[in-house]
Each structure stands twice: as structure tokens, then as C-alpha cells.
Amino acid sequence: MAAAPGVARSRFVVVGGGIAGVTCAEKLAMEFPSEDIFLMTTSPVIKAVTNFKQVSKTLEEFDVEEQPSSLLEKRYPNIKVIQSGVKQLKSDEHKIFTEDGKEYMYEKLCLCAGAKPKLIFEGNPYVLGIRDTDSAQAFQKNLAQSERIVVVGNGGIALELVYEIHGCEVIWAIKDKAIGNTFFDAGAAEFLIPKLTAEKRETPIECKRTKYTMEGSEEKERRRAASDKLGSALGPDWHEGLCLKGTKEFSHKVHIETLCEVKKIYLQQEFIQLQRTSLTFPKEEKNVEPDEVLWPVYVELTNGKIYGCDFIVSATGVVPNVKPFLDGNNFAVGEDGGLNVDKHMHTSLPDIYAAGDICTASWEPSPVWHQVVVLGKYNAQGLGLDHELMLRCTKGQEYVKVVMQNGRMMGAVLIGETDLEETFENLILNQMDLSAYGEDLLNPDIDIEDYFD
Missing domain, CATH: 3.50.50.60 (FAD/NAD(P)-binding domain)
Incomplete structure (x- = not known):
């Protein structure tokens, strides 16, 4: 795909200098070291993930540092940061127009423009x-x-x-x-x-x-x-x-x-x-x-x-920042206004992907998955009346609630220093039959972690 005179071209273009955009650009830079990666952001600083650690199967721990974009370009010589907002997207032409009057052509585009x-x-x-x-x-x-x-x-x-x-x-x-x-x-x-x-x-x-x-x-x-x-x-x-x-x-x-x-x-x-x-x-x-x-x-x-x-x-939530990308482009959008993406973060348009707050998951989630910071179906979401609750509460110290269905843990709320996060996460994911444990599952005198290590 040849670019017209005065039009810059890159195989990969990423829009957004937040965690999603920067992580995407870094991954592409490592996987395709011979390709130039354009990262478009209106801010002179970017958000970089550092000290990444896989805590459990689905829990991750990392620090996020705000850094000058020049540091990102220094770490990855094939990343070029373009400090400008996006004015228009022409998906049928694989073109991005920026607010500073320039044009860029792409083969693959990832939109990570966040929300407002x-x-x-x-x-x-x-x-x-x-x-x-x-x-x-x-x-x-x-x-x-x-x-x-x-x-x-x-x-x-x-x-x-x-x-x-x-x-x-x-x-x-x-x-x-x-x-x-x-x-x-x-x-x-x-x-x-x-x-x-x-x-x-x-x-x-x-x-x-x-x-x-x-x-x-x-x-x-x-x-x-x-x-x-x-x-x-x-x-x-x-x-x-x-x-x-x-x-x-x-x-x-x-x-x-x-x-x-x-x-x-x-x-x-x-x-x-x-x-x-x-x-x-x-x-x-x-x-x-x-x-x-x-x-x-x-x-x-x-x-x-x-x-x-x-x-x-x-503090009433956010609205996905889709406005610069919708005009003239037939994106499928979710109920919250975000761009619909599949399991591979692919939007409804060819060669365009999205990540972060700008997009909405459109695939069928796992039966024990729910998008919040607690575990699983913590409030019995979608389980109807066919469930039971188990509770352990020590005033001022801890609050532990688990949602059980047919002897299997479906969700949990953990407040305080319970040290049960990883154990309960595994029990929800592997759907082990816990019927034999009964109320001992939350017995404070029993170290439940030893049972399932």
C-alpha cells in the first residue's frame, strides 16, 4: 500500500497514550522490530506499565508510571510518538487525519482513546x-x-x-x-x-x-x-x-x-x-x-x-471517546456507546482493533465472570433463586461472603486482610464440588488455604 506524497505510512498505528495504547505499541514494537509503530496521543506524557507480576491465573500486579514520551521512543526505537489528536478516521481508505493537518495511512489500526x-x-x-x-x-x-x-x-x-x-x-x-x-x-x-x-x-x-x-x-x-x-x-x-x-x-x-x-x-x-x-x-x-x-x-x-x-x-462514570471515529464509519457500538470488540479485540470494521475504555466486550462471558473488582458472581448475578449465601463478618476487621450454587462457588466478596483471594479465585475457576465442606468453608479456625494448595 503506497502512500500519497506528503502522507506518512505505517503498518501499525495506535491511537491513545494511556495504559492500553502504550502496552499495545510496546507489544507490537517487540513482535515487529523492523516495522515503524505510530503512537498518536494529545499528551506529552504516556502511561507505562512497570514491575509486572502474574499473581494468579487471572490476577496481575503492576505499577503504572507517567513518563515523557521520549523515554518510550528511547526504549523502542521503532515507536514514533505523534503528539496530536485525531480529527477524522476514513476506515475505507485506511487513513487517519490528525488535528495538526497531517494524514497517516495504516494497515492495522488500534483505537485506545479512552473515555471522558x-x-x-x-x-x-x-x-x-x-x-x-x-x-x-x-x-x-x-x-x-x-x-x-x-x-x-x-x-x-x-x-x-x-x-x-x-x-x-x-x-x-x-x-x-x-x-x-x-x-x-x-x-x-x-x-x-x-x-x-x-x-x-x-x-x-x-x-x-x-x-x-x-x-x-x-x-x-x-x-x-x-x-x-x-x-x-x-x-x-x-x-x-x-x-x-x-x-x-x-x-x-x-x-x-x-x-x-x-x-x-x-x-x-x-x-x-x-x-x-x-x-x-x-x-x-x-x-x-x-x-x-x-x-x-x-x-x-x-x-x-x-x-x-x-x-x-x-464521579458519575465515563463516556467512551468514540466521537472522532464514528463519522463516516459504520462501527457497531455497545449499549454504553463503546466500540464493540470480539475476543481478539477486533472491531466490526476490517483491520481496526480497540482496547481500554473506548471499547465494549461483545462476546459471551464465562459463567463465573463479572466485570468488577470482586470475584465472580459476587452478588448472585444471573443465578436466580437457585443459590445460597455464606457469610463471615468480624466488625471492623473483615467481611467475607461467598455465593454457592449446587455445591460450587460462583462468587465472593472479600473485605479486609483475608488472604483468601487466590484460593477463592481458583475455586470459582475450577468449579470444584465443595458440598463436603459445608459451613467449614468459612470457619475462621480452619486454614482453608491448606485444603486447596
Whole structure:
């Protein structure tokens, strides 16, 4: 395939400088050392996976470092980083057009452009989304000057955010009955609530999951200003290295509003005007101190309550960044708007693949697989009434729940230092008949790991 004059050509083009894109480019660079790999990203920094370790059959452990793209090019001489966003894709011509006016031809294309925050209100200066390291740094800066914030959302970032913040009052608005229902059941939520509302912070335990490190310098701040607003996903432990402290001396002060969403946001002057028109606003809960000062912004919830705060965190998920690629291309997309991919990460169009938050798995998953950070069908998803639950809970220390069906483990929720992750993962994957063990499966006096080593 010959390229027209002025059009660069590469056998492999990867779009996106996050973990998915960089890992894809690195793999291609190793497998095809004689081929040039084009990696397109709007950011001058990329996310590189380091210290990779296979913990078990399906669990992996690794660090993610944010690095200048020049380091990637130094490690892999056949990778060429193109710092520009994608303006248009013409899949029938195997062409990519970038925002800086250049054209690139490819044989194989992998789209790893990630996602963007799904903000509750676009364009409001007091609504902050947390999606990548840039927005996390902006959040830290705003929090340092705040006395009260409102957090909206019930996903992973919201959970960790509410727990990690200290020195600032948090009003947490969720649309569900219990916190964290994406990740665990109502019982686990009740187990965790005392930790969220405890006045005194516990000594943090060593993190066993993926860690993200960020370099710090004035040069980096300068680069951040010009970086991609979409950014790369933070993943777990995004808060490590950040000082999530407000202006107050207390530790945790969390008030949870359930079964509600944000109805409207008022700026300070709008709120003052509403008060002057003699509108009656509901009183706040008795365990929330009445406002004695004017706040920069006010949030009205669908349950009728109104809270003033310094700013609002919209932790309400993301939207796949497919917009630059859909126009003129007949991609099949999933319910969440992501590009449908098969088991080989192939999209519906020839020679185009996708990975990361931009895509949606369209294959039939394993009977014991579910996309969350817990194990298997942790909440009996799809099992109907034909299942039973086993529970072990020590207040303030651990919460262990397993889902059993026909004597086989189908899922589990593990909170605390249980050391059962690998054992339970194997039991779910191999579907061993555990009927003979009965309730001893969760007996704290029996070292269940010894049975199945």
C-alpha cells in the first residue's frame, strides 16, 4: 500500500497514550522490530506499565508510571510518538487525519482513546470530574481550600474519594439504596460505613494493588496545561501521592444522601435571589450543621434537600471517546456507546482493533465472570433463586461472603486482610464440588488455604 506524497505510512498505528495504547505499541514494537509503530496521543506524557507480576491465573500486579514520551521512543526505537489528536478516521481508505493537518495511512489500526468524564452538568466551573492525573491534581488544589464538598456518584472513584478525604465535610449523594452497589452487596456496605464516618483516621495499610506514581516538577505542570483533557483512566489507588485534605482539623465528616440525584445547581447569587423571592427551602438533616455562611455553589437534590458547598465532584462514570471515529464509519457500538470488540479485540470494521475504555466486550462471558473488582458472581448475578449465601463478618476487621450454587462457588466478596483471594479465585475457576465442606468453608479456625494448595 503506497502512500500519497506528503502522507506518512505505517503498518501499525495506535491511537491513545494511556495504559492500553502504550502496552499495545510496546507489544507490537517487540513482535515487529523492523516495522515503524505510530503512537498518536494529545499528551506529552504516556502511561507505562512497570514491575509486572502474574499473581494468579487471572490476577496481575503492576505499577503504572507517567513518563515523557521520549523515554518510550528511547526504549523502542521503532515507536514514533505523534503528539496530536485525531480529527477524522476514513476506515475505507485506511487513513487517519490528525488535528495538526497531517494524514497517516495504516494497515492495522488500534483505537485506545479512552473515555471522558460523564459530568452531571457541563460547563459549570464548580463541577469537577475526576478522570485522570490532571483532574486529580486539580481536585487536590481545590480541596486544600475547601470546608465542604458534595460528591455525586457511587462508583470506585467516589468510594475511595469519600474515604480518603480528611479535614473537609463531605455530602455524598447516591442514587442507590446502599454505597458501592456496583462492587458489593448491602451487607458489605453496612460493614464499610463506620470506616467512612469514623472521626479518627486509621493507620493506612500497605496497598496490594496497582500503584500509580507521578513525577513532580514545574516542567510537568507546564506540560499538563497542554495535555489531553480526556486523559487516561486512573484505576485503583489513584489517590496515592495526593494530599486529600481540606481546611478543617477534623478527620472524617461524611453525610450520605441515598436514593437521590442532583436536580439543579445554583451559583451563590442565584441562591441569594431565590431566598429574596421568599422560596422555602427544606431544612437540612439534624446531623448536618446548619449553614452559617454563604457558599460559592448550592446543590438541590431530587429528595428536596439543598446543600451549600465549595465545589461539586461529579464521579458519575465515563463516556467512551468514540466521537472522532464514528463519522463516516459504520462501527457497531455497545449499549454504553463503546466500540464493540470480539475476543481478539477486533472491531466490526476490517483491520481496526480497540482496547481500554473506548471499547465494549461483545462476546459471551464465562459463567463465573463479572466485570468488577470482586470475584465472580459476587452478588448472585444471573443465578436466580437457585443459590445460597455464606457469610463471615468480624466488625471492623473483615467481611467475607461467598455465593454457592449446587455445591460450587460462583462468587465472593472479600473485605479486609483475608488472604483468601487466590484460593477463592481458583475455586470459582475450577468449579470444584465443595458440598463436603459445608459451613467449614468459612470457619475462621480452619486454614482453608491448606485444603486447596
